[in-house]
Amino acid sequence: xxxxxxxxxxxxxxxxxxxxxxxxxxxxxxxxxxxxxxxxxxxxxxxxxxxxxxxxxxxxxxxxxxxxxxxxxxxxxxxxxxxxxxxxxxxxxxxxxxxxxxxxxxxxxxxxxxxxxxxxxxxxxxxxxxxxxxxxxxxxxxxxxxxxxxxxxxxxxxxxxxxxxxxxxxxxxxxxxxxxxxx
Numbered sequence: 001x002x003x004x005x006x007x008x009x010x011x012x013x014x015x016x017x018x019x020x021x022x023x024x025x026x027x028x029x030x031x032x033x034x035x036x037x038x039x040x041x042x043x044x045x046x047x048x049x050x051x052x053x054x055x056x057x058x059x060x061x062x063x064x065x066x067x068x069x070x071x072x073x074x075x076x077x078x079x080x081x082x083x084x085x086x087x088x089x090x091x092x093x094x095x096x097x098x099x100x101x102x103x104x105x106x107x108x109x110x111x112x113x114x115x116x117x118x119x120x121x122x123x124x125x126x127x128x129x130x131x132x133x134x135x136x137x138x139x140x141x142x143x144x145x146x147x148x149x150x151x152x153x154x155x156x157x158x159x160x161x162x163x164x165x166x167x168x169x170x171x172x173x174x175x176x177x178x179x180x181x182x183x
Contacts, residue, residue: 001050001076003104005096008082009121011035013153014051017163041167050076074108077173078166079116081145085134086125093134094141101144115169118145119162124152 002010014020018037035051052073073079083097097118105112120138123131135150147165151158 001052001073001078002080002082003052003073004082004100005084006053007088008084009153010051010082013082013119013121013151013159014049016153016156016159018049020049020051039163039166041163045167045171047167047170073104073114074111076114078169079104079114080119080162080166081116082119082121083138084122085120085131085138085150086122093138097138097142116145117147117149117165118142120148120150121153123150123157124155 002014004010014035014037017039020035020037034053037049037051038046039049040046081097081100083093085093087093087096101112104116118138120135126134131150135148139148149158149162149165151162153159
């Protein structure tokens, strides 16, 4: 499941890695309902990726349609938290990450504990040095996620590595479930 603030690039990523055609625009709240796409990772290897509308502060207590969107996240084995690393209006990326984390935790501790990877998007919007500085800045301050990825949903840079990692995670997770069922 893809989650994040509005305009983090979730729909662009979904359209990049699947045949889904979500509405994409450069204004907040373009995505009004969950969009699904099947991501193919080779012969007989695929998974469904859910793009959820952007969450905002207060979502867990009913602001906007946040509770409905958070309920959709509970169905996912893995959460990909998309973050715009070059946000508009000089927003602090770490604060943006913490807003989403707070909403997850307030909604459900179980949801908060779901494996979550941080996907730092829009690396094409700056120089390699600027991107590295921002990635380092975030990694030093955010310790609540399992893995970090830096991608550009627009150019595709880093996207293949991310979807292959997701596929490997899901296959491993399914094997573990099968082993538990047969134990």
